[in-house]
Amino acid sequence: MRDYSLSKMFFDLQQPALAAEFKANRDSVLARYSLSPEVRTAIRENNVPFLAERTNAYLLRYYFFATGMKDAEFIRRIRGG
Amino acid sequence: MASFAGAFASSHGPLLVREWDSIPQDEKLRLEKAFRELGRRVTAARPDVLVAVSPDHWANFSLDNYPAVCIGVGETSEGPPEPWMKAYPHRQIAAHPDLAFHLLNESLKEGFEPSMSHRLKLDHGTCIPLWRMELAKMPAIVPMLVNSIEPPMPSLARCLAWGKLLRKAIESYPGDLRVGILATGGLSHSIGEKTMGAIHADFDRETIRLFGASEPELVRYLEKQLPSRGNGSEEVRNWLVAHGAAGGRGFELVDYLPVPTVIVGCGFASWR
Numbered sequence: 001m002r003d004y005s006l007s008k009m010f011f012d013l014q015q016p017a018l019a020a021e022f023k024a025n026r027d028s029v030l031a032r033y034s035l036s037p038e039v040r041t042a043i044r045e046n047n048v049p050f051l052a053e054r055t056n057a058y059l060l061r062y063y064f065f066a067t068g069m070k071d072a073e074f075i076r077r078i079r080g081g
Numbered sequence: 082m083a084s085f086a087g088a089f090a091s092s093h094g095p096l097l098v099r100e101w102d103s104i105p106q107d108e109k110l111r112l113e114k115a116f117r118e119l120g121r122r123v124t125a126a127r128p129d130v131l132v133a134v135s136p137d138h139w140a141n142f143s144l145d146n147y148p149a150v151c152i153g154v155g156e157t158s159e160g161p162p163e164p165w166m167k168a169y170p171h172r173q174i175a176a177h178p179d180l181a182f183h184l185l186n187e188s189l190k191e192g193f194e195p196s197m198s199h200r201l202k203l204d205h206g207t208c209i210p211l212w213r214m215e216l217a218k219m220p221a222i223v224p225m226l227v228n229s230i231e232p233p234m235p236s237l238a239r240c241l242a243w244g245k246l247l248r249k250a251i252e253s254y255p256g257d258l259r260v261g262i263l264a265t266g267g268l269s270h271s272i273g274e275k276t277m278g279a280i281h282a283d284f285d286r287e288t289i290r291l292f293g294a295s296e297p298e299l300v301r302y303l304e305k306q307l308p309s310r311g312n313g314s315e316e317v318r319n320w321l322v323a324h325g326a327a328g329g330r331g332f333e334l335v336d337y338l339p340v341p342t343v344i345v346g347c348g349f350a351s352w353r
Contacts, residue, residue: 004144011143016164056231057273057312058138075277 003054005034010059019066048077083180083254086261087126088244088323088352090332091119091210093135093265094313096343098209099165104342112213115336115349120214122335122351128261130177130221132184132247133207134319135265137226140204148196149235150243152188153224154181155199161208169208177221180254184223187250193243201226206316210265220261227322229266229315237300240318244325251326264323266316268337268346276311280339284310285346288317292324292350293331299324313345320350327352 009029013019022029030040042050046069052060064074097112104112123131140162142148153176160172188195201224211219227243228234235243244262251260268285271277284306291299300321307314324332335349 002144007144011139014139014162052273052275056139058230059273061273061277062139071277074273078273078277079275 001054002056003035003039006039006051007055007059009033009035010055010063013063013066023067046077048074049080052078083251083256083258083260085248085251085326086128086259087122088262088264088327088332089119089123090264090320090323090348090350091116091214092267092345092347092349093206093209094270094343094345094347095163095165095205096345097213098205100342104340108338108340108342111336111338112340112347115347116210116213117215118335119210119349119351120216123214123261123263124216124218126261127259128220129258130180130223130260131263132223132225132251132260133203133211133263133265134225134227134322135203135206136229136316136319138204138206138230140202141198141226144231147228147231148226149228150193150195151201151224151226152181152185152195152197153201153226154178154185154197155201158222158224159200159202161204162202163205166205166208169212171208171211171219174203174219175221177223177258179256180258180260181223183254184247184250187253188246191246193246195225206265210263225322227318229318234315235318237303237318237321240321241296241300241325241329244322244327247322248326248328262323262326264319266319267314268317268348269310270313270345271311272313272344274312278341278344279311280341280344280346281310281314282339282346284314285337285339285348289334289337289348289350292320296324296329323352
C-alpha cells in the first residue's frame with residue numbers, strides 16, 4: 001500500500017531547504033501535506049513499522065537517515081524492537 | 082556507423098561513499114582494485130559515449146510519475162543531488178542528445194515505449210561507479226533509467242530485450258561513435274526493509290554463474306529468487322540490459338565480494 005501524501009513528503013524532504021525547515025518546525029511542514037492523524041502520529045513517534053507499510057523502502061530509509069536516525073536504530077525499529 | 086564498444090557492470094551504494102573510510106582495509110583494497118580494473122577496461126574500449134543504465138533512487142521521479150524506463154535526451158545531465166555526493170567532481174555531465182534521440186526513436190519503432198527527459202539528475206547509482214573507476218577521460222553519458230525501485234517493475238525478459246534493442250540501435254546510428262553500456266546496481270542488498278543489511282552471497286554467486294548459462298535459465302532463477310533476496314537485488318535488471326546488449330555471452334568477472342560495511346554484495350564485470 002502506498003500513502004501518496006506521505007511518500008510525496010518524504011520525496012520532497014530530499015531538498016535540503018525543506019529538510020532544514022522540517023528540522024526546525026516539523027508541524028509547519030506536516031501541515032502542508034494531506035496526512036491522516038494516524039500517519040502524523042507515526043511520524044511524531046518515529047513509528048518505523050507503521051510507516052514502512054505505507055511508503056517505498058528507499059524513501060523510508062532516506063527520511064530516517066535525513067532526520068538523524070542511525071541505521072542500527074532504524075533496523076531495530078523496523079523489526080519491531 | 083557507430084560501433085558497440087562493450088558492456089560493463091558495477092555495483093553502487095551510498096555507503097561506498099559515506100562509510101568508505103570504515104571499510105576494512107583488505108576489502109577496501111579489493112574494491113579499489115576492482116573499480117580501477119573496470120575503469121581500465123572501459124578506457125581500453127575507447128567509448129565516446131556510455132549509455133549508463135541505472136535506477137532512479139527518487140532523484141527525478143516520485144509517485145506523481147515513475148516511468149518504467151526513461152532515456153535522457155538533454156545536452157547535459159545534472160550531477161548527483163545527494164548532499165553526501167557533494168565531493169563528486171562533475172556537477173554538469175555532458176550527454177549526447179543526437180544518439181539519445183536515435184535510441185529513443187529506434188525504441189519506439191520497435192514497440193518499446195520509454196519516457197524521455199531533457200534534464201535528469203544522475204544520482205549516486207550512476208555517479209559512484211563513474212567516480213570510483215577514476216576514468217582519465219569521461220565519455221559522454223546517455224542516461225537510461227530503469228525502474229528497479231518502485232513496484233511494479235519491467236520484467237526481466239523485457240530488460241534483456243531492451244539490451245538487444247540498444248545494441249541494434251547503437252549499431253544503426255549514422256555517426257562515427259564508439260558506444261558502450263555501463264550497468265550499475267546489485268548484487269544482493271536490502272534497503273529500508275526488515276532485512277536491511279542482509280547480503281546473500283550464495284544468490285550473488287549463483288547469479289554470476291548463470292550469466293554464463295542460458296538466458297531462460299538465468300531469468301527463471303532470478304524470477305524465483307529476487308522476491309526473497311532484498312529489494313536492492315532488483316537492480317540486476319540493469320545487468321540484464323547489458324547482457325542483452327552484449328549478445329547474451331557470459332561476462333568476465335572482475336571481482337565479487339560481499340561487503341557488510343556497505344551492506345552490498347559488490348560485483349564488477351565486463352562482457353566478452
